[in-house]
Amino acid sequence: CRMISNVVVTDGEFEAEKKVRSNILLYRTRGDLEQDFIIGCRHDVLRSVDGDWKVSYRKIILPQNVLSSKNISNFF
Numbered sequence: 837c838r839m840i841s842n843v844v845v846t847d848g849e850f851e852a853e854k855k856v857r858s859n860i861l862l863y864r865t866r867g868d869l870e871q872d873f874i875i876g877c878r879h880d881v882l883r884s885v886d887g888d889w890k891v892s893y894r895k896i897i898l899p900q901n902v903l904s905s906k907n908i909s910n911f912f
Contacts, residue, residue, distance in 0.1 A: 837863045840878075852884040853892075860896075872905040874898065 839861040846855045862874040881893035 848881060854882045856880040856882060874903070874905065
């Protein structure tokens with residue numbers, strides 16, 4: 837389960853570009869034994885290409901010093 841909130845969109849450096857900041861919460865489970873909560877914020881730069889918005893840059897900031905998850909194989 838993935839939740840994205842507090843989305844803020846501002847103008848980018850170029851006319852066809854937008855900067856997007858958002859908060860993320862990711863919950864995942866594997867069976868009854870493994871549960872992970874991963875929280876953080878995401879900074880994206882979107883560019884308009886042929887009428888579609890494409891992600892040109894993404895930075896994920898996780899406040900946890902140590903992740904208890906065995907792997908990170910998610911596209912935030």
